[in-house]
Amino acid sequence: MITNHTVESLIHFEKEIESVYNEGRIAAPIHLRGGNEQQIIDIFEKEKIRDQDHCYGTWAFHLESLLKGVPPEELKKAILDKRSITLCFKKQNIVCSAIVGSIAAIATGAALSIKRAGKDERVFVFLGDMSSFCGTTLEAIRYAQNFKLPIRFIVSDNEISVKTPTKEAWGLKDGELEAMLGQFDNVIYYKYKNTYSHSGTGVRVNFW
Amino acid sequence: MEFLASKEFVFLGQTVVSPGTACHKSFVNVPAELKIEAPVAESLQMGMAIGMGLQGTRVLNLFPRLNFMLCAIDPLVNFLDKLDEISNKEFDCRIITRTVIGSKSPLWPGKQHLSPDFHDLCDYTKALQVMCSSVNVVRLDEAAQIFPEYEKAYNSNKSSLLIEWADKYE
Numbered sequence: 001m002i003t004n005h006t007v008e009s010l011i012h013f014e015k016e017i018e019s020v021y022n023e024g025r026i027a028a029p030i031h032l033r034g035g036n037e038q039q040i041i042d043i044f045e046k047e048k049i050r051d052q053d054h055c056y057g058t059w060a061f062h063l064e065s066l067l068k069g070v071p072p073e074e075l076k077k078a079i080l081d082k083r084s085i086t087l088c089f090k091k092q093n094i095v096c097s098a099i100v101g102s103i104a105a106i107a108t109g110a111a112l113s114i115k116r117a118g119k120d121e122r123v124f125v126f127l128g129d130m131s132s133f134c135g136t137t138l139e140a141i142r143y144a145q146n147f148k149l150p151i152r153f154i155v156s157d158n159e160i161s162v163k164t165p166t167k168e169a170w171g172l173k174d175g176e177l178e179a180m181l182g183q184f185d186n187v188i189y190y191k192y193k194n195t196y197s198h199s200g201t202g203v204r205v206n207f208w
Numbered sequence: 209m210e211f212l213a214s215k216e217f218v219f220l221g222q223t224v225v226s227p228g229t230a231c232h233k234s235f236v237n238v239p240a241e242l243k244i245e246a247p248v249a250e251s252l253q254m255g256m257a258i259g260m261g262l263q264g265t266r267v268l269n270l271f272p273r274l275n276f277m278l279c280a281i282d283p284l285v286n287f288l289d290k291l292d293e294i295s296n297k298e299f300d301c302r303i304i305t306r307t308v309i310g311s312k313s314p315l316w317p318g319k320q321h322l323s324p325d326f327h328d329l330c331d332y333t334k335a336l337q338v339m340c341s342s343v344n345v346v347r348l349d350e351a352a353q354i355f356p357e358y359e360k361a362y363n364s365n366k367s368s369l370l371i372e373w374a375d376k377y378e
Binding site: 078081083086088089090095096097099102103104105106107108109110111112113114116117135136139140143 | 218244247249251252253254255256257258259260261262263264265282283286287294295296298299
């Protein structure tokens with residue numbers, strides 16, 4: 001694996017950001033994640049994600065950035081600079097967007113270029129359950145599968161989008177999201193319960 | 209388009225390979241290996257063009273009608289136009305998006321292909337110029353503008369959106 005991060009070190013980082021946020025030092029949105037540390041570590045290990053590979057993500061990308069090799073202090077600085085929801089690091093090939101679903105298409109284009117150039121690089125795009133059901137995301141998954149692009153779509157299902165239950169909003173029964181995504185060879189799916197609230201830290205913070 | 213083909217651009221879009229629109233003819237002399245026919249999925253196409261651009265590929269990204277391109281505004285405005293700021297200027301993406309304001313004669317194109325401005329044509333140039341602060345949005349009103357503006361877009365370190373008129377094509 002690129003780094004030696006453990007479940008404990010990932011938890012420690014998010015706790016530190018939570019603390020800094022609660023002190024009112026980050027006057028911008030943050031999306032903390034917890035409860036999925038082992039699953040993400042497993043994915044980085046099993047997929048053998050390398051330095052030259054590319055990781056695309058959403059507004060909640062602290063843990064994945066650490067695992068891709070962004071030094072904790074550099075990541076913390078970016079978060080303090082109000083860039084938590086759009087983390088981008090050229091050196092580690094990380095690109096994020098805070099807009100639901102659109103990053104899948106961008107990542108697919110990157111994979112298309114990599115394939116056309118014959119490079120030894122792969123693309124990993126990390127999405128939530130609601131993002132995975134967006135029209136553009138499903139188009140991207142189908143396109144990438146049909147053209148055998150070097151990309152994996154990793155869906156982290158915490159069953160909720162902000163406070164909207166994904167399955168209820170889409171009229172899905174238990175197991176139907178997994179079954180639908182399971183049709184695609186290029187999708188990796190896992191379920192977890194986020195130990196943080198969707199945004200912020202769940203406490204009222206005075207920024208003034 | 210031969211100028212851009214000589215610069216190893218990749219041409220992505222609807223009717224880049226297959227016939228069916230006025231601008232298809234301009235791709236006939238582009239080598240087949242540089243052309244990718246896109247499915248009808250405008251937001252996917254715009255996102256893919258951006259992703260290719262992030263990899264350093266120079267892309268000519270075609271939408272054969274400007275009002276079709278409305279479906280692709282999200283990645284254009286929310287991502288490409290903001291890329292400098294959200295990436296702390298670490299990434300660049302230099303794609304050229306080409307689109308066309310449809311004609312209204314000899315066939316009336318239907319209400320959805322029209323807009324209520326003074327031309328009575330579907331021209332959202334001003335709206336796009338307001339929405340984009342980084343992407344260079346230019347409407348090519350005269351034939352003499354076309355080559356210089358494509359050359360300028362090719363040399364620019366920013367992305368461009370060039371809007372043409374279908375009425376200017378045979």
